[in-house]
Amino acid sequence: MSSSQDIVLLLTHSGDYFTVDKVAQALSKRGASPFRLDTDLFPLEVQLSARLSNSGLKHQIRYGDRSISTEQVKAVWMRRLWEPKMNPQMEPHLQSGSIRESRAALDGFLDSLHKLRWVDALPRIREAENKLLQLRIAAEVGLTIPQTLVTNDPTEARQFFQELEGSMAAKLLTPLSYSMGKSSLFMYTSAVQEQDLAEAETLRYCPMVFQEKIPKLCELRVIYVAGELFVGALEASRYDGKTLDWRNISPEDCPWESHQITEEIFGQLNSLMTRLGLTYGAIDLIQKPNGEYIFLEVNPTGEWGMLERDLNLPISDAIAKALLN
Template sequence: MPTARDTVLLFTHSGDYFTVDRVAQEVSRRGLRPLRIDTDGFPSEWELTSMLGPAHQDVVLHTQAGEVRSAEVRSVWLRRRVPPRLDETLEPAWRESCARESSAALVGALDGLTGAGCRFINPLGADEAAGNKLLQLRLARAHGLEIPRTLVTNDAERVRSWFDEVGGRMVAKMLTPLTQSMGGGQPFVYTTAIGPEHLDELEGLRHSPMVFQERIDKSHELRVAVVGEHCFVGAIDASRSVEGQVDWRRSRPDECAWSPGRLPEDVARRLVRLVAELGLVYGAADFIVTPDGRYVFLEVNPGGEWGMLERDLGLPIAAALADALASEGS
């Protein structure tokens, strides 16, 4: 008799609470067994075994909640994958080697779960490919979404010339995030306005290129959580925040709050098609809504935060993710 595939693995880290708890609750309501896996606890706190032979393969996870085999797993939510917490007394080179080996073993096990027919959100490897911001902008433009004029360079002279081309209205940001959690406690580089006084201070480009974009006038901003064909929209207006006018994440909690947002149907359709072409089931997209009503696409984050939209606005994002995890499709 075949084993029931009634387990949903929720891969995250030990500091993650609200979102993973909400998805676990919704998975349970669908008659399935959610199993939280804190990736920073491997290999010190739980065991992982991958087996592969001529006619057999299996992945076995042993946690405090018990043992689970790949044949029991219906789906996997790759909420977060973070480096392991290793013994600080280990010699540095050995510690680095242990971290690499642990990461490689985990990636191999995830591939084994894929081979066993487990559904992934997002599909294994899709987050890394979809994280290419220039690819996102190119595809967004191809799907008919408006995008800001963008320059990625380490050429300081070109930045100075481009500053004049955009009329002195320019922001700088990074291609890759240092952290994705809104309360992650890790280093974070915010989007920053660039003025004439900064144009003689670009020597740092010798060490790393940056993204420069034209600064778009804002009525407000949108965070759109896309799950399959569903868009859940929150709006935020940080115009009254001195620190948050360029990047709402710099605002104080008392300066702005989330409110229900709206995305026109044609923009929503284009966004859903973009997320699908990037190979994602879930993505968090950011838009600027201009004073004259244009919707300007900024980026889509494959692991972007959505907890504040569910917590503050009651948007059923966890339920939508649970529906996708409960489905039998690959």
């Protein structure tokens, strides 16, 4: 248990709900004091002050009716960092400058907490988000990965399509949406048709990921928290043929179900997360009709609320325990 004076900083944004509330409740039950920081409201509604001298430094943040200093913080949950909201009446050049300076000030505040317990530290998250790194390490620890091509060469994409006999999917290496809504560049994982390759010349402007389409019995979202795994499954027959990406279906059409993975896969995923240096990760797998598991990717800050909501999995408590460990 923690001291009632221990503050755990929850980095998120003002549009976030459920998951951040559940973790805050779990921390309170364990005797800690959660402090929610909606990063999109800095600087308009959040005040930050930093005092530095040769004798040390002290940061203070005020948000609403609460104020904390860096000395009070025990741990940090990196849920989300968000684009600062600015007054739309500001001139564009002043707005961009204010956003840049606000980011720099917030980065300085977060750096002052670098010695604390993070789930997970920003440099570790940014490194682990590299999808090619994930696939390489996954193969090294024994997980099966899809045949994959990352290219901006239209000829290579067409050749790969032929090698896979047309059974190919496309997705992005990174999310291109950083605002509250999806950007025009946001895309779900989608099947590639032969006619799509007629426009493959646009790859010269932006490389993409191409993978073999894996036959599915179910898709799995596996939540890893400090060596514990929480697993939810979606039965592919409920949506296969309509979409390749479960994020594009409604929970009513395809509810989450409980699933038990094998001890071998458990060990391999644990090795993967240890190699990536992550305390938390949302892992996507496919189980083929023959029972084989295929690793797709890890999202170091991926969603898990639907699994706690629908399957009553105690993920928020596991995160709270990891923060206070």
